[in-house]
Amino acid sequence: MHIYLVGGAVRDKLLGRPVVDHDHVVVGALPEDLLALGYRPVGKDFPVFLHPKTGEEYALARTERKTGRGYRGFVFQADASVTLEQDLARRDLTINAIAEDAQGALTDPYHGVRDIEARVLRHVSPAFVEDPVRVLRVARFAARFAPLGFTVAEQTMALMRQMVDDGEVDHLVPERVWAETRKALGEPQPSAFLRVLRECGALAVLFPEVDALYGVPQRAEFHPEIDTGVHLELVLDAAARLAPGDELVGFCALAHDLGKALTPPDELPRHVGHEHLGVAPLRGLCARLKVPTEYATLAEQVCREHLNAHRAFELKPATVLKLLGSLDALRRPERLEVFLAACEADKRGRLGHADDAYPQATYLREARAAAAAVSAAGFVALGLSGPAIGKAMDAARLQSIAAVKSEHSAGPAVV
Template sequence: MRSYLVGGAVRDRLLGRPVVDRDHVVVGAAPEQMLALGYKPVGKDFPVFLHPRSNEEYALARTERKTGRGYHGFAFHADPTVTLEQDLARRDLTINAIAEDEHGTLVDPYHGVRDIERRVLRHVSPAFAEDPVRLLRVARFAARFAPLGFRVADETMALLRQMVADGEVDHLVPERVWAETRKALAEAQPSAFLQVLRASGALAVLFPEVDALYGVPQRAEFHPEIDTGTHLELVLDMAAKLAPGDDLVGFCALCHDLGKALTPADVLPRHIGHEHAGVAPLRVLAARLKVPAEHAALAELVCREHLNAHRAFELKPATVLKLLLALDALRRPARLDAFLTACEADKRGRAGHADDDYPQAAWLRAARDAAAAVDAAGFVAQGLQGPAIGAALGQARAAAIAKLSKP
C-alpha cells in the first residue's frame, strides 16, 4: 500500500501557485484496509476516504470504462491490482496527471511536467472524449492559465471539435454546465473560456445567445473593436480584473449585451434599444442553465440599465432614484456595487479604453447615500399617512440627489 499526492496540488506547486486542495491516490489497498486504518469513507460512486487526522482526500486507484452517453455513463473499477499509471491515465489533462511520492519524487508517465514547461493543455488519452464535462474543464483551465501563456494543444482542440460533432456535448445537464461556467467566470481571463468553447463549436450548442454576438458590428467611434463578441471578451476580462473571483459580476458581464444579436441588419451598426431587447434571451439562458436567482436578477438589471449608469450625469434626479430603487440599493448597497462594477467593466472593456476613468460609479454611490439618509420618520411626524408618505419621501430623496455636484 502506497499513497501519492496527485492532480492540482502537484500541478500548482510546479507552477509556483498556492496549493489549495491536496488529493491523494492510494495504490495496493482495499476499502477494508482503509477502514481498519481509521480512514472515513465519503465516496458514493467509488472508494474515497478522508484521512483520520488531516481530513485530506485519499482515493483508491481506479480505472473507468464507458458504458453510455454523457458523463454519467461510466463504470469504475477499484482494487489493489490497479496501478498508479492506470489511475493517472483516466485523468483529463497531462498537467493534472502527475503524482508525487512521500519523498517528493514525481511520477509523470504522460509528460505533464513537459507540458507545464511548454504551457500546453493536452489530453492524456483518447478516453478524454468519453466525458463531455472535460470539454468545459479544458475551457475553464484555459481561463485560469491563459495569463501564464497556456494554450490548448492542436490535437486536443481537434478532439474537442469531434466531441461536439459526435453530440457528446448535447448530453451535458444544465447543473454541470453552470457549475463549470461559474468557475470559469471567476478565473483570471474568462475570455479564454469563450474562445475555447467557440473554437470547438460548443459555444453555439451551450450558449447560442452568446455565440450569436460574434460577427455583429458596433459603431467604431464608440467601440473601436467593432465586433460585439470581441467587446464581450474584453468586458469579461475587465470584470475579472475589477472584481477578481466574483462570478456574479462575471455573469452580469457575460449577459449585458445579448440584445445586440437581435438588432435588425438594416439598423446595424447602431443598436437602438438593445438593452431592453437583451432581457428575453437572458431569461432563456438563465432558465436553461438553472442560474441562481440573484445572478439572473442582477444580470437582468445590468442588461436593462447599464446605459443609464453610463449617462448618470444626464439623468433627472427622479430617474436616478428610480434606478437606485430598481436595484434595491438603499437597502442593499453591496448590490449597487456589483451592478456598478459590471457597468464599469462594460465601459472600459473596449479597445483602447481599458484605463478610462468611470466617475459615474462614485457619483451613483453618493446618490445612493444621499437618498438613503432621508427616511420616512419626519413625514410621519408631520401627520402624513399612506401613499402621501411615499410621495413625500420620493420627492425629498430626489431633492437630496439634485444637490449633489457632478464632475
C-alpha cells in the same frame, strides 16, 4: 498501501501558485483499510474518503470504462490491484496527471511536467473523448492559465471538435454546464473560455445566444474593436480585473449585450433598444442552464439598465431613484456594487479604453448613500403617518440625489 498527492495540488506547486486543495490517491488498499484507520467515506459513485484529522480527500486508485453517452456513462473499478499509472491515465490533462509521494518524488508517466514548462494544455489519452465535461474543463483551465501563456494543444482541440461533431456535448446536463461556466467566469481571463469553446464549436451548442454576437458590427466611434463578440471578450476580462474572482459580476458581464445579436440587419451598426431586446435571450439562457435566481436577476438588471448607468449624469433624480429601487440598492448596497462593476467593465471593455475612468460609479454610489440616509423617524416626529411618510421620504430622497448631482460635472455617455 501507498499514498500520493495528485492533480491540482502538484500542478500548482510546480507552477509556483498557492495550493488550495490537497487531493490524494491511495494505491494498494481497500475501503476497509481506510475505514479501519478512521477515514470517513463520502463518495457515492466511487470510494472517496476524508482524512480523520485534516479533512482532505483520499480516493482509492481507480479505472473507468465508458458504457454510455454523456459524462454519466461510466463504470468504475477501484480495488487494490489498480496501479498509480492506471489511475493517472483516466485524468483529463497531462498537467493534472502528476503524482507526488511523501518524499517529494514525482510520478509523471504522461509528461505533465514537460507540458507545464511548455505551457500546453494537452489530453492524457484518446479516452479524453469519452467525457464531454472535459471540453468545458479545458476551456476553464484556459481561462485560468492563459495569463501564464498556456494554450490548448492542437491535437486536444481536434479531439474536442470531434466530441462536438459526435454530439457528446449535447448530452451535458445543465447543472454541469453551469458549474463549469460559473467557475470560468471567476478566472483571471474568462475571454479564453469563450475562445476555446468557439474554436471547437461548443459555444454554438451550449451558448448560442453568446455565439451569435460574433461577427455583429458596432459603431466604430464607440467600439473601435467593432465586433460585438470581441467586445464581450474585452468586457469579461475587464470584469475579472475590476472584481477578481467574482463570478456574479462575470455572469452579468457575459449577458449584458445579448440583444445586439437581434438587431435588424438594416439598422447595423447601431443597436437601438438592444438593452431591452437582450432580456428574452438572457431569460432563455438562464432557464436552460438553471442559473441561480440571484445571478439571473442581477444579470437582467445589468442588461436593462447598463446604458442608464453610462449616462447617469444625464438622468433626472427621479430616474436615478427608480434605478436604485429596481436594484433594491437602498437596502442591499452590495447589489449596486455588482451592477456598477459590470457596467464599468462594459465601459472599459473596448479596444484602447481599458483604463478609462468611470465617474458614473462614484456618482451613483453617492446618490445611493444620500437616498439611504433619509429616515422615516423625522417625518413621524412631524406627525406624518401611513402613505404620507413614504411620499415625504421619496421627496427628500429626490432632493438628496439632486444635491449630489449638483456636486458632479456631467460625464461622457457611452452607447
